[in-house]
Amino acid sequence: MIINNKKSIAVLPFQNMSSNKENEYFCDGLTEEIINALAKIKELSVTSRTSSFYFKGKKVTAKEIKEKLNVATFIEGSVRLSKNNMRITVQMIDTVEDFHFWSETFDKNPEDIFQIQDEVSLFIAEKLREHIGHLEIEEKLVAPIDVPVEIYREYLKGRYYLMKFDYENIVKSFSIFDNIIRKEPNFPNPYLDVNLGYAYMGTLGLLPAYEAFQKAQPYLQKAIYLDPNSARTQLNLSYIECWQKWDLQKAYEHANNALDFQPADDIYLTISNYLTVEGKLDSAQNYLDKALQLDPFSAMNHHYKGFLLYLQEEYKNAIPYLQKALELNSSLPFPPLYIGECLFLTGKHQDALTYYKNLEGVPVTDLTQLGGLAMCYAIMNDLEKCNEKIKTLENYLASEKMDKAFNFLILVNVLLGNYDKAIDFVEQAFQNHLPLVLLLNTEPIVKPIKNLERFKNIMLKAIPDNVNYKQKKKYKQALLNSDEIEKYTKDLEQIMMDYKLYLNPDLSLKDLSSYLELPANYVSQLLNQGFDKNFSEYVNTFRLNEFKERVLLEENKALTIMAVAYDSGFNSKTVFNTFFKKMEGTTPNTYLKNIN
Incomplete structure (x- = not known):
């Protein structure tokens, strides 16, 4: 199996090594925070919580993780928690080569929980960058929360029960969250979680939808007041704009804001x-x-x-x-x-x-x-x-x-x-x-x-912007103007990097146009004027760069040049050799000899 994205990682649930089974909630909370922290790194593809926690309590191999999650690396770890000390052990595994390329142990005071989350997340990010290549990493990945540690730990317990997503445990989490809200009324997280719990119960029929929405509203409004700019708040605002106000333009704005955050x-x-x-x-x-x-x-x-x-x-x-x-x-x-x-x-x-x-x-x-x-x-x-x-x-x-x-x-x-x-x-x-x-x-x-x-x-x-009934645009003769070309060149570059479309050997101009939501004629003009390339040149440039990265990897040393070229998206030996010589001024064989 070929990994679609070398800059991809999963964080498996940390194992509770403490005698107290109640510390399970702390391990789950730590795992979730590390997932959220790593997800802030733009170039990194991080498996979401649901899929990571699918493997909780299961013995799995690197091969299984590679096949089921399609990630190049994964993190596993454990936590041993006592009153005065916390030992966190973390190790990173390469799923392609199936080897542990580093492990680390952190001995910390449990009171330093926010610092611990940030330190472990940053350490993972730095080691990942050393292994897979450049990543833009902020100085802090986990911001401290302005609540006492004992309140935050109680919050993690509420979150632990909420994420079981059955009626009994959701109700149990509400009791914990309401208790936290009484003690710390300006802490936004429990409000958002109560809102999430009611939304889930209404969606799944555990409560009548209207009743669930009515009960959730005060919590959501308070969360929006306290923290309007978090990803979760923006996502909830997005839901309201779409499903309650029917304003899709504003719904998109809030959803894209959430996407920028995480x-x-x-x-x-x-x-x-x-x-x-x-x-x-x-x-x-x-x-x-x-x-x-x-x-x-x-x-x-x-x-x-x-x-x-x-x-x-x-x-x-x-x-x-x-x-x-x-x-x-x-x-x-x-x-x-x-x-x-x-x-x-x-x-x-x-x-x-x-x-x-x-x-x-x-x-x-x-x-x-x-x-x-x-x-x-x-x-x-x-x-x-x-x-x-x-x-x-x-x-x-x-x-x-x-x-x-x-x-x-x-x-x-x-x-x-x-x-x-x-x-x-x-x-x-x-x-x-x-x-x-x-x-x-x-x-x-x-x-x-x-x-x-x-x-x-x-x-x-x-739905005023309804593609089923709106008259088709009469495209102006000049197609895209200079401002539009500048905008769509950035959009297209981001799409190519996010989705790695060039790895699809059958990629067509029509495929690109569907991602940009522009007619094929416009995309053709965009490539010509924005990049000074035709479609094949544009896509093959990405494939060539991918080849030059892959061919240097230790894991690909045993592969032929063409095997790596095919993995990089090329579908023809002739096209690959011709394009390579045109761009590099030499043959692939000579190129490899010169860099080895």
Whole structure:
């Protein structure tokens, strides 16, 4: 397996070596802080918490980490904690060569917790830079928090229970956070965590969504007041702008602010959500792929991959991702709905009916089973049973489940051919400002009503920048002006570095245009005027630089020149040799002899 990014790392959960099992929370908190600290280094790709903690308590090899997380290095360590001393042992392993290239032991006073987190994070970053190449590292990676150490340790305990993400432990964490808030009312973290807990319970149906949102609001507002510029606060502000205020421009601004503070998979996933709402599915896929790269064991990331394939009407390809999401988190409520829809939209009506009838683990009040059966009966033309389910769904319109009820009533009526009735429900949902309206924009089942004037008008009110209904731009003859060329050259360079697109041997001009969201003609002009290169020259320059880095690595000494060239993105011996000689003025063989 070829590692996509040499500057990539995972931090596995630190092992608790103390006799007191309660110190588990401290180990998890330390691991999470180191992950967050390393994620601040722009050039470094850091596996997210969910995927790192997937390996907690498991004995794993370097080969398994390489294959499952696709990282070049990983950190493992342990903590032995007593009243007056803390010993942290850290070691770094190269997954390609499978060797420990350094280890270090820190003996510290437990009271110096913030200094310890920063010192360990900086030490890891420095050793990583020595091993993999240049990284821009700030003087401090972990800023001290202005609360007493005993309060912070109590906070880590609350965080430990919260991140178990089941009802009992979330409620337990709330008790700890509320106690901290009484003692330290100006500490923003517990407010954000209570908000996160309620959001999770509302999303997964552990509480009615409306009730969860109402309970979360005061905590979120206080967190925003205390710390408006953190990544987590900006992300929450982004959610509000999109799903409550329907202002996508501001939602993007806050999400991009969060991304600047700390590149993380949930932020990439969030931006993918917004692109989906607008109908920009190719771009949404690009951001989701980045989220999956950072967190390949996130159930939500796998669900969304399946959801995007569903929206693109690739139903058979969607099902494995939706099933994988349930395998990772069986309580996730979204995948079952789309698995059933994928079945009946591929003609497997009876299979879909059986699937919905036998649903397990999804609460009845979630309405997935009820709505799923209603859609099956509609598509199978069993009107008696369908109408019975419709009446039950209508009973939920005055409840906290009104958003789900409206969604299913819209879909069922479209399947029945009752288009006016379906649009009546869309209008009511719009008047109630329900977020489901935004998701109708790309829903395949509503295709029969998408070009009806009433539906189009609602969609344009909800999403003014709607690519499905906006008139196509009449591109000016001059294409890009000088300011736009300057902007997009920077954007393209960042995209090439973030996604390493040049490693794809089949990369096309069209692929670049989808990332930049520009027509291919514009991108062609951009390459010509912004870089003085055509497409092949531009991409092959990245591949050549990649080759020159890879060919010097000890791990590649046994490979042929062309094997390294192919790993660097070249797909032709002739193209590689010709381009190499043109740029370097010599052959690859002579070049290697001169530098060895």
